[in-house]
Amino acid sequence: MRALIGFLPWIVYAVIATGDQWRYGAITGLAIAVVLVLWDRRSGRAWDEIVIETSAAVFFALITAISFIWPHTELVKYGPALVNVWLAGTAWGSLAIGRPFTLGIAKTMAPPEVHALPVFYRVNAVITAVWAAFFTIAAVALTVVLALDPHATAMVIAIKALTFVLPTLFTVRYPKIVEARHS
Structure with a gap:
């Protein structure tokens, strides 16, 4: 939470x-x-x-x-897309430098003895990549929708909700799946 x-x-x-x-x-x-x-x-x-x-x-x-x-500025029209462009850049950038943004958060929730395990890093790299992908998908989808109809509020909300809820669910479930495989 x-x-x-x-x-x-x-x-x-x-x-x-x-x-x-x-x-x-x-x-x-x-x-x-x-x-x-x-x-x-x-x-x-x-x-x-x-x-x-x-x-x-x-x-x-x-x-x-x-x-x-x-x-x-015309950027106002693309505010929701800009948010996702920035978040995608943050997520992809964290992967590029070898520090997935979820890693620090995960360390607060996992026992210290697993922090140095390669699987711990891989799980967080995968989770961060999923977030990065969804931020990217949202950025593209929102750019297209807002270019076609700047007042498509219901579609914008649906895109934002799906591209937040789905990676959240993945973030919750994926570590459990990996843990079950390694038990």
Whole structure:
């Protein structure tokens, strides 16, 4: 459940940032992300445990700046897609540097004796790749839908829900499947 709190800035932004409200969504997302990062760091969480929260703080700082510099940019229309482009970049980037973003979170939930096992790393690399793939799929689907109909709210919500729920379910089930195979 704690890991899902890291997505709170993104969720709040998605709710608030509709049409002309994108600036307020960005500011709110930034505020929540900064509070989460500060809270987590004060609680002793390592940086690798809060990759999504840190990524959110950077993203929302950029989007907030853009919302003031270019308040009428066409990017507003693609806000939901931009979120997924950023999250895909975060996930793919974490894999590229050999530090899957789920690894730090998983270390807080798994016993220390498994942290150094190759299978522990592989499980997290697979989970991160699944998230990266779904973020990428969502980015492409949302870009196409929003280009065709910027007011296709029901379709946007459906895409966002599916591309969040499905990797969440995979994240919960996959480690259990691997553990059962290795028992």
